[in-house]
Amino acid sequence: MKYAIFSNGKIDVDKSLFLKKGFKLDERNPEVVFSFGGDGTMLKAIHKYEDILDKVKFVGINGGTLGFFTSFEKEELDYTLDMIINNKLIDNEFSLLEYEINNEKKGLAVNEIAITNPIHTQIIDVFINEKLLETFRGTGFLVSPPSGSTAYNKSLGGSVIDPSLKAFQLTEIASINNRVYKTIASPIILSQKNKVVLVPKNNSNIYISVDGESLNIKDVKEIKCSLSDKKIIILSHYSDDFWQRLKRAFI
Ligand code: NAP
Ligand code: MN
Numbered sequence: 640m641k642y643a644i645f646s647n648g649k650i651d652v653d654k655s656l657f658l659k660k661g662f663k664l665d666e667r668n669p670e671v672v673f674s675f676g677g678d679g680t681m682l683k684a685i686h687k688y689e690d691i692l693d694k695v696k697f698v699g700i701n702g703g704t705l706g707f708f709t710s711f712e713k714e715e716l717d718y719t720l721d722m723i724i725n726n727k728l729i730d731n732e733f734s735l736l737e738y739e740i741n742n743e744k745k746g747l748a749v750n751e752i753a754i755t756n757p758i759h760t761q762i763i764d765v766f767i768n769e770k771l772l773e774t775f776r777g778t779g780f781l782v783s784p785p786s787g788s789t790a791y792n793k794s795l796g797g798s799v800i801d802p803s804l805k806a807f808q809l810t811e812i813a814s815i816n817n818r819v820y821k822t823i824a825s826p827i828i829l830s831q832k833n834k835v836v837l838v839p840k841n842n843s844n845i846y847i848s849v850d851g852e853s854l855n856i857k858d859v860k861e862i863k864c865s866l867s868d869k870k871i872i873i874l875s876h877y878s879d880d881f882w883q884r885l886k887r888a889f890i
Contacts, residue, residue, distance in 0.1 A: 647675060685749050697871060698728075728875060736752065736782060749871065762840035773821070773822050779812045839862075847859060
């Protein structure tokens with residue numbers, strides 16, 4: 640089996656163990672990518688292999704942080720490799736979010752795309768399927784697929800979404816709601832047939848980030864979001880399903 644390692648650099652990885660079990664290192668076309676680190680490391684590993692997501696599965700080996708995406712400890716590597724060889728792990732599938740900015744910059748998000756303005760009141764027209772829903776005033780928005788629902792989205796009071804649902808979520812960041820300004824003021828969960836377009840009305844100090852990385856786009860005119868047909872597969876032990884991981888991480 641062809642594999643690659645993506646590490647946060649803080650964990651010593653014993654490659655001889657992979658060799659002993661018959662794994663062959665192939666950085667370009669791996670069948671399994673081992674992420675050594677926490678969720679941040681897993682997010683980076685996924686983006687590195689963004690172009691071959693249909694051919695690759697991810698395994699998270701935790702490095703001592705929260706590791707919501709990781710199901711294994713580094714001491715269990717031997718056992719984890721045996722489980723992979725014997726096909727004993729389950730596929731956890733997550734649909735990704737697709738975004739397009741100014742009709743040019745396209746990409747995928749695992750956790751979210753975040754549009755924020757920490758300095759000025761950000762005004763954003765929100766369109767769902769080309770119809771105006773509201774003119775938002777506040778700090779910004781998050782748009783996240785189910786895999787990101789337990790991340791930043793959750794801190795904003797967004798819902799945890801069952802990853803088997805083909806849905807995505809639009810979550811407000813500090814909307815202004817008063818006699819003059821109005822928004823829906825609650826997270827919205829949309830099905831795959833919907834398209835959300837966010838049109839910022841004032842452009843200074845607006846920041847766009849995807850999965851914790853800044854996109855550095857100066858003149859943001861329009862952000863289109865929808866649920867992609869692309870998905871990621873993260874392997875876990877059969878007893879460590881989404882709900883068990885949720886419990887372990889948060890309760
Ligand atoms: P980080 O500051 O280490 O991430 C914040 C925490 O979120 C960490 O405990 C991280 O786990 C955890 N996390 C990441 N993705 C998760 C997921 N899908 N479900 C549950 N927990 C998750 O930064 P990072 O590791 O580079 O991660 C980037 C992410 O941080 C962004 O995509 C965004 O979702 C999140 N974030 C959250 C806030 C907030 O809640 N106020 C603000 C900014 C960014 P690990 O420790 O294992 O990495
Ligand atoms: Mn982290």
